[in-house]
Amino acid sequence: MAYTLNGKTVEADEEGYLVDLNEWNEELADLIAKDENITMTPEHWEVINFLRDYYAEYQIAPAVRVLTKAIAKKMGPDKGNNKYLYELFPYGPGKQACKIAGLPKPTGCV
Amino acid sequence: MAAKYDVPEMYDPAERPIPALKLGAMADSKPYMASPVHQEKLGFPKELPDDWKDRAIKRMGELLTKYRSLRVYMDACVKCGACTDKCHYFLGSGDPKNMPVARQDLFRSVYRRYFTVTGKLFPKLVGAKDFTKELLDDWFNYFHECSQCRRCSVFCPYGIDTAEISMAARDVMDYVGYGQKYCNEIIGKVHEIGNNLGLPEAALANTLEGLEEDVLDDTGVAVKFPMDVEGAEVLLIPPSADFFAEPHVLGLMGYAKVFHAAGVSWTVSSYASEAANFGVFIGNYEQMRKLALRIREAALRLRVKRIIFGECGHAWRVAYSFLNTLAGPWDFLDQRYPIPQHILEFTYDLIKRKGITLDKSGNEGKVLTFHDSCNVARASRMGDFPGGQFVIPREVIKASVPTFVEMHRDTTCEKTFCCGGGGGLLTDELMDIRIKGARPRMEALKDVADNGGVTHMAAICAICKTQFTKVMPYYGFDREAVVSVHQLVSNAIILGNNK
Numbered sequence: 001m002a003y004t005l006n007g008k009t010v011e012a013d014e015e016g017y018l019v020d021l022n023e024w025n026e027e028l029a030d031l032i033a034k035d036e037n038i039t040m041t042p043e044h045w046e047v048i049n050f051l052r053d054y055y056a057e058y059q060i061a062p063a064v065r066v067l068t069k070a071i072a073k074k075m076g077p078d079k080g081n082n083k084y085l086y087e088l089f090p091y092g093p094g095k096q097a098c099k100i101a102g103l104p105k106p107t108g109c110v
Numbered sequence: 111m112a113a114k115y116d117v118p119e120m121y122d123p124a125e126r127p128i129p130a131l132k133l134g135a136m137a138d139s140k141p142y143m144a145s146p147v148h149q150e151k152l153g154f155p156k157e158l159p160d161d162w163k164d165r166a167i168k169r170m171g172e173l174l175t176k177y178r179s180l181r182v183y184m185d186a187c188v189k190c191g192a193c194t195d196k197c198h199y200f201l202g203s204g205d206p207k208n209m210p211v212a213r214q215d216l217f218r219s220v221y222r223r224y225f226t227v228t229g230k231l232f233p234k235l236v237g238a239k240d241f242t243k244e245l246l247d248d249w250f251n252y253f254h255e256c257s258q259c260r261r262c263s264v265f266c267p268y269g270i271d272t273a274e275i276s277m278a279a280r281d282v283m284d285y286v287g288y289g290q291k292y293c294n295e296i297i298g299k300v301h302e303i304g305n306n307l308g309l310p311e312a313a314l315a316n317t318l319e320g321l322e323e324d325v326l327d328d329t330g331v332a333v334k335f336p337m338d339v340e341g342a343e344v345l346l347i348p349p350s351a352d353f354f355a356e357p358h359v360l361g362l363m364g365y366a367k368v369f370h371a372a373g374v375s376w377t378v379s380s381y382a383s384e385a386a387n388f389g390v391f392i393g394n395y396e397q398m399r400k401l402a403l404r405i406r407e408a409a410l411r412l413r414v415k416r417i418i419f420g421e422c423g424h425a426w427r428v429a430y431s432f433l434n435t436l437a438g439p440w441d442f443l444d445q446r447y448p449i450p451q452h453i454l455e456f457t458y459d460l461i462k463r464k465g466i467t468l469d470k471s472g473n474e475g476k477v478l479t480f481h482d483s484c485n486v487a488r489a490s491r492m493g494d495f496p497g498g499q500f501v502i503p504r505e506v507i508k509a510s511v512p513t514f515v516e517m518h519r520d521t522t523c524e525k526t527f528c529c530g531g532g533g534g535l536l537t538d539e540l541m542d543i544r545i546k547g548a549r550p551r552m553e554a555l556k557d558v559a560d561n562g563g564v565t566h567m568a569a570i571c572a573i574c575k576t577q578f579t580k581v582m583p584y585y586g587f588d589r590e591a592v593v594s595v596h597q598l599v600s601n602a603i604i605l606g607n608n609k
Contacts, residue, residue, distance in 0.1 A: 014142050015538065058313035063354040066320055082356060082590070092580075094355075095538070107296050108306030109351040109358075109386060109422075109536060109572035 277393025
């Protein structure tokens with residue numbers, strides 16, 4: 001599949017994950033989110049930005065636990081849990097948030 | 111993408127009805143095909159060549175010669191029907207092609223056409239079929255609706271193992287460039303990076319450091335999560351999901367606490383950071399061997415004396431049944447211990463010898479049941495007595511929690527049902543069949559939840575844990591109701607002042 005943004009085509013795999021991570025930008029993130037029936041809020045962006053920072057350093061998305069801890073630090077302990085992340089990203093914080101962040105899908109038994 | 115799925119109705123597991131047949135109900139269910147890049151990394155053809163049929167038949171011939179069991183399975187079936195209602199995917203979907211005998215017949219019809227005299231001369235009389243592209247597509251769909259769990263083989267009077275047929279079929283498909291993306295992409299990642307996730311060394315180190323902080327915050331005890339420590343006693347090989355996903359990671363914290371409390375030095379390896387061996391799912395010996403050899407190399411490099419596997423179902427099948435022939439001899443390890451050992455054997459032994467102390471109040475309020483993982487239950491063993499693979503996990507759970515309740519006996523031990531996501535099916539595009547395949551387990555769980563007060567179900571396989579986390583909400587359960595066995599140990603263990 002592919003996304004069309006401002007007349008430009010951005011290639012994605014069968015599930016909508018970007019083929020070239022460098023093509024990501026915030027406008028594209030909004031578009032991918034819309035496809036996922038998610039309206040981006042500042043809370044969503046906190047997660048997306050953390051994922052992208054972590055990926056830049058480690059070449060992989062963070063473990064769910066690393067993510068919840070980081071969110072707890074930034075947004076308060078009541079939000080540092082799975083439940084909160086599933087509220088933001090109902091299909092699972094790992095996969096759905098990675099897609100919107102333009103990162104590859106975590107593979108394996110996860 | 112919250113697609114709507116048709117979730118099957120649940121019945122009393124004691125009176126499970128045989129579903130009404132729905133012809134072609136799952137005909138459209140298929141996984142993504144491996145891309146040329148994924149295929150190439152494994153040395154398979156990038157795509158279907160023009161002469162695919164000849165190549166496929168040649169490969170079938172090789173497999174039929176190499177694995178005599180496969181030929182026996184082809185010839186032995188008498189169509190008695192004992193297997194028909196034993197497959198979770200049939201029970202969940204009603205598609206007759208998900209009856210184990212029908213699945214086998216996809217392979218058998220081609221076998222008869224090209225490898226038997228009667229099939230060559232009178233194909234129609236013996237159900238022999240030309241290997242057409244249409245049939246190949248049926249293979250691709252329905253051999254990826256088999257989780258290779260072997261439940262049907264328990265009921266077959268001839269012991270025909272559909273799992274082996276399904277593995278052979280996938281091997282043939284890989285040889286003609288018709289591979290599955292999920293498995294092949296992942297195998298490629300292990301060759302390159304060392305684990306299914308693609309978790310590089312620095313990320314693994316960071317993850318383990320975070321876990322040390324968490325356990326310290328939680329317990330006040332400095333439990334270590336060592337990586338690449340030369341000279342450690344034990345090399346721990348967990349499924350990489352244990353580093354990444356919930357509730358898996360809570361199990362990993364349990365293993366670490368057990369090692370700590372027992373005073374046994376251990377390490378994980380950044381080179382062999384994966385227990386899973388998807389080579390078995392695609393039925394390819396060379397891939398399976400290449401994956402297993404990483405573990406050998408890590409063990410030699412780190413000069414460990416023992417190898418212990420974490421909670422991972424098919425990994426334990428490969429380790430228990432094949433590790434010696436794949437990557438042995440293991441003469442450099444301490445021969446006084448099982449080679450390899452399962453983390454549950456290790457913990458069970460400590461409990462028996464009072465080498466660790468468990469306080470059940472750490473799991474107060476929980477009522478547990480246990481889901482036997484198919485590969486552990488039917489393709490391996492634990493301990494030194496028959497049925498150890500059933501007894502040992504249960505004893506460890508019972509030592510950790512106040513109350514334990516068994517699910518219906520048609521769904522436990524050697525008759526256990528697959529979680530619905532095994533065998534390389536744990537991928538999002540197969541969610542429909544995964545939900546349907548979970549039905550028999552969900553029925554049995556609902557039964558003990560309603561009538562036995564069960565609050566949590568423990569599992570010992572990374573696939574089972576992820577699959578249940580995803581599908582249980584469709585059946586009205588909380589996703590956190592599935593737990594790791596060592597998560598329960600983690601909650602109960604007394605860490606004391608061990609240094």
